[in-house]
Amino acid sequence: MKKRILIAVALLIVIIAILGGIKFLQIRAMIDQGKKFVPPPETVTTAEVKAESWEAALSATGSLSAVQGVTVAAEIAGKIVKLALESGRPVKRGDLLLSQDTSTEEAQLPGAIAQATLARTELERAAKMLAARIISQSDYDKAVATHEQALAQVNTLRATIAKKTIRAPFSGRLGIRQVNLGQLLREGDPIVSLQSLDPIYVDFTLPQQQLASLRQGLPVVVTCDALPGVKLEGRITAINPLVDADTRNIRVQATLANHGERLRSGMFVTTAVGLPARQKVLTIPATAVLYAPYGDSVFVIEDDKKGKGGKLLRQQFVRLGEKRGDFVAVTSGLKAGDTITSTGVFKLRNGQAVLIDNKLAPKFQLAPTPENN
Numbered sequence: 001m002k003k004r005i006l007i008a009v010a011l012l013i014v015i016i017a018i019l020g021g022i023k024f025l026q027i028r029a030m031i032d033q034g035k036k037f038v039p040p041p042e043t044v045t046t047a048e049v050k051a052e053s054w055e056a057a058l059s060a061t062g063s064l065s066a067v068q069g070v071t072v073a074a075e076i077a078g079k080i081v082k083l084a085l086e087s088g089r090p091v092k093r094g095d096l097l098l099s100q101d102t103s104t105e106e107a108q109l110p111g112a113i114a115q116a117t118l119a120r121t122e123l124e125r126a127a128k129m130l131a132a133r134i135i136s137q138s139d140y141d142k143a144v145a146t147h148e149q150a151l152a153q154v155n156t157l158r159a160t161i162a163k164k165t166i167r168a169p170f171s172g173r174l175g176i177r178q179v180n181l182g183q184l185l186r187e188g189d190p191i192v193s194l195q196s197l198d199p200i201y202v203d204f205t206l207p208q209q210q211l212a213s214l215r216q217g218l219p220v221v222v223t224c225d226a227l228p229g230v231k232l233e234g235r236i237t238a239i240n241p242l243v244d245a246d247t248r249n250i251r252v253q254a255t256l257a258n259h260g261e262r263l264r265s266g267m268f269v270t271t272a273v274g275l276p277a278r279q280k281v282l283t284i285p286a287t288a289v290l291y292a293p294y295g296d297s298v299f300v301i302e303d304d305k306k307g308k309g310g311k312l313l314r315q316q317f318v319r320l321g322e323k324r325g326d327f328v329a330v331t332s333g334l335k336a337g338d339t340i341t342s343t344g345v346f347k348l349r350n351g352q353a354v355l356i357d358n359k360l361a362p363k364f365q366l367a368p369t370p371e372n373n
Contacts, residue, residue, distance in 0.1 A: 062204030100164035
């Protein structure tokens, strides 16, 4: 009995050993096959590093301000008896905005005019009497003073009436009115804002190092997120003679046309000042760059000199410059004429074999106009 059990255990050990050997040989074969495995080449699109000449520009962030802008306010206290303004409407210079109560001044004006007329008559009579030596020079001077005082009273009443008739000081667009009919205004109370928006100013700052490149008349291109895809052109009209002592920046003001008043005072815009000189740059598609925290890189395509021919990738770290449209400038790491991969760089690796197929390569543009804009 014991002999049979020993024989069975021995056979079981032999079977396990045989199976283990077979499995070991299979795993070893798979490892050898894996070492010899060469992944198939990856299909890529390519682009050539080009030497181009870009217009030199100074970019800055600016804000819009009205050429003329004011909050119309009451000069004299009084009650509103006529409200002619409408919120948001354009007005011309001299258009009536509102009228305050002038009944008191208008009631006093005829009496003041009559007093001035009487004073003028007495002055004329006094002049004749002085010539005939009937009155003294002192009496004549009193008549002159009385006449001038009467005229001053008339002018004062007329000026008060004019100040209580508030008109637009210049042409522009009204804001939202802040008064109502019948309201009693105090001196200095705001009535409505008035803005002249065409043309419009663009205020921005540039570092003092750029002062030598600036001058009046340089072109300025303005873009705004409120008008996607629209570029507005203007000119530099003023350069502040003072440099900010805190930031060492200089304030620049440009003027541009604002037909249709699409831009409003206070809006945030991006500006680019065009310079006469052009800069030479090496350009590559922005999609060719593998962005990473430790450094940006591209994949350069080279001939496989050690293998059976074909193309291999070499990862090359680069330093990037300005970006325009679909392109980005390279300041170091590449040279003109290099061939690089243009798309799908996130799935590539250094030393990988590739096949070039540019049938579906996108068209890169310096000033793209996407259809969804």
